[in-house]
Amino acid sequence: MLTATEIHSHNMPMTIPHRSTVLAEIAPIVPVIRAALTFGLAGAKQYFDEQHEDTPDPSLAPDIVRWHARRYLDNAGHAVHDLSEDYERHPLGNIGLMLAWRRFRFRMRKVGDGQLPVPASTTQKQFYDQLCLEFDHEDHGELRLMILWDTDKEYAQLISLRVALPRVGGDSRETTQEFWSASILEEAATAAGDDDLPIKLDDGMGEKTGQ
Numbered sequence: 160m161l162t163a164t165e166i167h168s169h170n171m172p173m174t175i176p177h178r179s180t181v182l183a184e185i186a187p188i189v190p191v192i193r194a195a196l197t198f199g200l201a202g203a204k205q206y207f208d209e210q211h212e213d214t215p216d217p218s219l220a221p222d223i224v225r226w227h228a229r230r231y232l233d234n235a236g237h238a239v240h241d242l243s244e245d246y247e248r249h250p251l252g253n254i255g256l257m258l259a260w261r262r263f264r265f266r267m268r269k270v271g272d273g274q275l276p277v278p279a280s281t282t283q284k285q286f287y288d289q290l291c292l293e294f295d296h297e298d299h300g301e302l303r304l305m306i307l308w309d310t311d312k313e314y315a316q317l318i319s320l321r322v323a324l325p326r327v328g329g330d331s332r333e334t335t336q337e338f339w340s341a342s343i344l345e346e347a348a349t350a351a352g353d354d355d356l357p358i359k360l361d362d363g364m365g366e367k368t369g370q
Contacts, residue, residue: 174292174293174294175292175293175324175338175339176292176302176324176338178324178339178341181302181304181322181324182322182341182343182346184261184263185260185263185304185322186346187242187243188242188246188258188260188263188265189322189343189346190240191232191236191240191242191246192258192265192267192306192320193317193320193343193344194231194236194239194240195228195229195231195232195236195256196224196228196267196308196317196320197316197317198227198228198230198231198235199223199224199225199226199227199228199231200224200310200314200315200316200317201227202223202224202226202227203215203220203221203223203224203227203314204313204314204315206223207220207314214312214313215312215313215314220314221269222253222254224269224310224314225254225255225256225267226254228256228267229248229254229256232246232248232256232258233248242260244260244261245260246258246259246260247259247260249264251266255267262300262301262302263301263302263303263304264286264301264302264303264304265303265304265305265306266283266286266303266304266305266306267305267306267307267308268305268306268307268308269307269308269309269310270307270308270309270319271309273307273309273319273321273340274307274332275287275305275307275323275325275335275336275337275340276307276335277328277329277330277331277332277335278328278329278335283328284328284329285328286303286325286328287303287305287325287326287327287328287335288325288327288328289302289303289324289325289326289327289338290326290327292324292326292338302324303324303325304322304323304324304325305322305323305324305325305337306320306321306322307319307320307321307322307323307340308320308321317344318344319342319344320342320343320344321340321341321342321343321344322340322341322343323337323339323340324337324338324339324340325337325338326338
């Protein structure tokens with residue numbers, strides 16, 4: 160993985176959006192993402208509890224999380240969170256999760272090690288490819304970010320939530336690079352505050368109600 164320091168050592172112009180600047184800009188949308196994933200976890204856990212499975216199936220569970228998270232984003236996410244500018248969810252194959260908000264595009268993937276995963280398709284490679292950021296001295300325009308999440312084995316809670324600014328997507332871990340990444344788990348929980356109430360699964364609309 161090529162870091163900003165390594166880029167600088169190769170005498171490349173440092174025009175990459177700074178991590179702290181991007182984190183400050185995306186702060187309002189992070190609680191929405193966390194709430195959607197938390198709602199998804201609750202849906203997956205409920206499903207496997209009803210099937211009397213002690214441990215969720217690691218192959219099926221992420222799909223269920225994404226399905227419930229998508230419903231949350233399409234419904235309660237718009238009503239519960241007071242954003243100055245609303246987001247849009249872009250449909251993806253395989254129940255993929257992608258959001259557009261302001262100048263950002265977010266894709267979400269479950270990873271076990273917190274590292275930027277190798278892109279699984281040509282479309283994902285194109286999403287990763289942001290080499291132009293190294294040479295754009297003015298407006299960076301649209302930024303594409305990866306939201307990397309992980310949960311405990313019981314799917315009871317998020318144990319990792321990170322944001323990464325991809326540089327390029329390759330065919331292996333060695334050729335898949337990011338400019339930087341950062342944990343946003345604690346920031347998301349703090350920002351949620353009183354809005355982060357226990358989630359009740361009703362009609363699948365994803366409405367959050369206090370218990």
